Amino acid sequence: MPQKLIPNHRTINSKQLLKKEEKNSIIEICPVRNVIARFGNKWALLVVLVISEHECVRFNELCRLIPDVSSRVLSGTLKTLEADALVARKVYPTVPPKVEYRLTDIGRSLMPLIAQLTEWAQTNMKTIVKHRKAFDTKAAKAN
């Protein structure tokens, strides 16, 4: 059971106790949210997966492998991934420059979890989408 997701929110009884500066303190400390937030961004998960399939990828390869990402965003995604030690960046000081990205150990350790999420998503996706559609039309009718 995940007890530490909200490390100490149980000890706080009322939001009145929270001062402005303390806002977000609870959620910022939470490790899981912190990690999940990384994959909430549009491309991070996809980038990790694509890299994992190639063992070692160059920047432009990623650009091509992920059709509709701009280089600016891809660059940013890679930087946060690198900052988080999930991918390693290796620069060859040649002309023209060559940069390789590969997963770190910690990045690779994430793969089984992604695989499970994938599996869960695939088995439940149809139900979810169907339900979502029904829900939307019902809401539209109510309006």
Add this chain to the structure above:
Amino acid sequence: MPQKLIPNHRTINSKQLLKKEEKNSIIEICPVRNVIARFGNKWALLVVLVISEHECVRFNELCRLIPDVSSRVLSGTLKTLEADALVARKVYPTVPPKVEYRLTDIGRSLMPLIAQLTEWAQTNMKTIVKHRKAFDTKAAKAN
């Protein structure tokens, strides 16, 4: 191995082939991204977890249990969660109104995955945060 994350991007060679209307088509189809995107939002995961701990929660309870979420955002989060069939909403037509939220089966089936993510996050968080800090200061020095 998660093969379906990018269902058919391998069959597309160049982004030049993509017309405007086809943009995002690849990623929208992707079930995992679709699911993960739900937890990318700031509160969804937390809400699911809190509900899972209580078997049945009322709106204002959630407001109190999650200290710094506004009712507007909480309401929206619950609505998408309900649309996705992850939580069920039960209204008692009393005065004043009473509404209960609980996890659906499909919502509960997600819990083990969240638990694993939690575990992974907790074991790797320290490393990640440390690396992130080092990375940031190094970047700051370069500037």
Add this chain to the structure above:
DNA sequence: CTGCATCCACATGGATACTG
């Protein structure tokens, strides 16, 4: 080739006030 700078559009979240 790799990526940053700039500018812009839009979605998300937050604060406050109000209703059935």
Add this chain to the structure above:
DNA sequence: CAGTATCCATGTGGATGCAG
């Protein structure tokens, strides 16, 4: 009690152009 309405601040992502 359980939300909705309104307005606003911010951040994230996209397009384009340029630089080392």
